[in-house]
Amino acid sequence: MSATAARPRPKIDPINRGFWENARAGILSVQTCDNCRDVHFPGSPVCPRCLSGDQSWTPVSGRGTLLSWVRFHRAYWDGFRAELPYLVCLVGLEEGPLLISNILETDPEKLVIGSPVEAVFETVDEELTLPKFRMRG
Template structure:
């Protein structure tokens, strides 16, 4: 795996569970132990019941494409060689929305509602990033 020069996440106590699952190539979301609400990105308390008893649970990684955007500007120098690059927003079967990149660029037949599947790319020995591919 070559040197990865793009920004990497700051892993904190709230996101640590997500990154542990991602490293094992499992997509996960935070789940409230009190009411079962599923959320992403990580939060210190459940927005539904305000409990702070939260855990990370794997999800299917399946969802539907809600939106996508094409970036023509590199906000970090390390992205300059990827221009233009595409970011997608996927609504998981389990409810939360997750942003990521398409695996191999924007699909030729891209459309809202397109079934998608999460896959992971190991970018460092410790960090794996979610990508999405048509299901």
């Protein structure tokens, strides 16, 4: 095992590739059905509403509402041990879908359910950029 443990990485596949390519460009996106216009996340091979296979990754505002959050005190993966404790949030995007990510707030006492948040992007390396959220004021 190396001195710095690796973090888990998302498996990029043909279904979610558009999401990760957009994130690398600093754009938050959700999957939209080209047939019925249903907006959903995470991506799927067919639309959950009409079952069409015609899907596109559509940029969204990146704005949303903090619906829930949790502060992790245990590293379920060794790669996160140095960041303990860290915050994970559930965000309801203005466009409808829900997204689970991290919230970049060092003081959890300032977090209030229903607060407005916005997406920010953390570059991990040349292949991976992670969308995260911060409080919007």
